[in-house]
Amino acid sequence: MILPPTLRRWWLAPLLALAAWRILSLGLADHYADAQPERALRWQPDHPEALIRAAEQALNDPAGLDRASALARRAATANPLDGRPYRILGAVAEQRGDTDRATQLYTLAVRHSPRDLPSLAWLMRHRLLEGRIDEGLTYLDAQLRVQPNLAGTLFPTLIAALDASGGQLPLAQTLAGNPRWRAGFLNRPARDARSTDAVTAVFEQLAATPGGLTDAERRAYVERLIRDHRWQQARRAWAAGLPAQHRPADQLVFDGGFELPAGGYGFDWRIDPIAGATIERLAGPGITGNRALYIEFQDRRVRFAHVRQLLTLAPGHYRLAARYRLDGLRNERGLNWTLQCAENPSARLGSSRRLTGSSPWSTLELDFDVPAENCGAQWLRLELAARIPAETQIGGRAWFDDITIIPLPTIEAAGVAH
Numbered sequence: 001m002i003l004p005p006t007l008r009r010w011w012l013a014p015l016l017a018l019a020a021w022r023i024l025s026l027g028l029a030d031h032y033a034d035a036q037p038e039r040a041l042r043w044q045p046d047h048p049e050a051l052i053r054a055a056e057q058a059l060n061d062p063a064g065l066d067r068a069s070a071l072a073r074r075a076a077t078a079n080p081l082d083g084r085p086y087r088i089l090g091a092v093a094e095q096r097g098d099t100d101r102a103t104q105l106y107t108l109a110v111r112h113s114p115r116d117l118p119s120l121a122w123l124m125r126h127r128l129l130e131g132r133i134d135e136g137l138t139y140l141d142a143q144l145r146v147q148p149n150l151a152g153t154l155f156p157t158l159i160a161a162l163d164a165s166g167g168q169l170p171l172a173q174t175l176a177g178n179p180r181w182r183a184g185f186l187n188r189p190a191r192d193a194r195s196t197d198a199v200t201a202v203f204e205q206l207a208a209t210p211g212g213l214t215d216a217e218r219r220a221y222v223e224r225l226i227r228d229h230r231w232q233q234a235r236r237a238w239a240a241g242l243p244a245q246h247r248p249a250d251q252l253v254f255d256g257g258f259e260l261p262a263g264g265y266g267f268d269w270r271i272d273p274i275a276g277a278t279i280e281r282l283a284g285p286g287i288t289g290n291r292a293l294y295i296e297f298q299d300r301r302v303r304f305a306h307v308r309q310l311l312t313l314a315p316g317h318y319r320l321a322a323r324y325r326l327d328g329l330r331n332e333r334g335l336n337w338t339l340q341c342a343e344n345p346s347a348r349l350g351s352s353r354r355l356t357g358s359s360p361w362s363t364l365e366l367d368f369d370v371p372a373e374n375c376g377a378q379w380l381r382l383e384l385a386a387r388i389p390a391e392t393q394i395g396g397r398a399w400f401d402d403i404t405i406i407p408l409p410t411i412e413a414a415g416v417a418h
Contacts, residue, residue: 051075055088065092083113090122099126110139115146124157133161134170141174144181151181155188162189162198172205183216190220196228207240215241222266229343231312231377238266252313253380256403258293270308276300276394279307284399286325286361292401299330299395305383310342315372317408319365320352320380322400326359329396333385337403339368341375349378354385355398367408380405 055071058064069092076085090105103126109119120143128136140157143150161167175182186203193199203221207213213221218241225234239247248254254267258281262269271279276298281291293307322337329335334354341347350368370378382400386392 051078052082052084052088055085059088059091059095062095065095068092081112083109083111083116083119085109086112087116087119087122090119110142114142117143117146117150120146128157128161131166133164133167134173137161137170137174141179141181144179148181151184155185158185159189159193162202163194168198168201169205172202175202175206176209176211178211183214186217187220190224196224196230199224200233203237207237213241219265226266226310226377229376231342235267235312238268241266252311252318252405252407253403254309257289257401258291259289267310267312270310272306274302274304274306276302277304277306287399287401288323289401292399294397294399296397297329297331297394299393301389301392302384302394303386303392304335304394305381308379308381311339311378311380311405312376313370313378313405315370315375317367317369317410318405319367319408320350321363321365321402321404321406322352323361323363323402324355324359325361325399326355326357327397327399328358329356329394329398331356331384331386331394331396332391333387335382335398336385337364337366338379338381338383339366340379340381341371342377342379343374345379347371347375349375351385361399361401 051071052075055068055075058068058071068088072085072088072092075082075088079085086105086109090102090109093099093105094102103123106119106122106126109116110123113119120139124136124139124143126136127133127139137158140154144154158171162171175186189199189202199221203213203217206217218237222234222238222241225231225237246255246260248267255269258269260268262271262281264270273279278294278296278298280294282294283291284294295307297304320337320339334356336354337352339349339351341349349370350366352364352366355364380403384392384394
């Protein structure tokens, strides 16, 4: 039977009005859901987002736990795939003192919403407080994967885990998976962790993994060991990062011929730029290998002490030797090589003769002694022997090559041999 047009319009009008009302109520509920969830629920009692927001507001009222729980259960029914209702129920259980139930609910929240940061943060804190550091780090890693800019907030927690008893192995295992935040993190414990032993445990475990340490990580680790005067441990860690053909054997000065690119840390040459001087490794006549150290001073005041190397000489008697060439080096007091104890910079072990003027390739020598106490490492440094600012004006050029240190018999040993 075909209805007349008038009857069809009469029959459709209520349906269209109902649809319009439905659209209007949904729109208003969506509009008010975040800021005024209770108002949104008057328009749509089963609005999932409004139920969540209203439940979160009820949590802030100590007398509102029952309402928060009821709203969260309604939200779970309205949207069974959302994990947030279970997070709210977990918070209710925690406030009521049922930590086991809270843990189950927060775990369920993460299962439904793996990117829910409040749930991940709660589980991280809870597991770390329980001493289940491996699980806590899993939740911390998940937070950083969701929101990398939380690194500044969460890195102190990682450092605390590193310092905690039993925390080093789980942290090393987490880092061995190469999470995206690893590169930004590892310089922090090397600088900030309280326990050097804990730092060593993590870095040595990472060094033993197939990927090993990156150059930046090894640098941070070695510099931490040096800061704490763990000289031999630092030297081993530094040497392990060198290509096999470059690892020092019995050389007391590393790369004394300036043949290799400067590493700039550990026990390699540290050559720092400074205004008023150009420092390079260049080929030139009279050098032993392919390159030598070349310094050109631009006739300005320069407090020059910018070529140095950390040594680990055992107590004893030694001779420093260096080849040099000067080309119009103009300074009142000149350049010299110095040695001092790294643990006590005021304890100078010796200074070479001062170099000025012009000279063909020549050799300087310096005999010195390393004491048995408070001198586990030493700084070898090329510096300007200036005492006052007026003595820092310098111009001209200098070359250096074949820097060596050799042990000499002590006076007592020489006497016995004689």
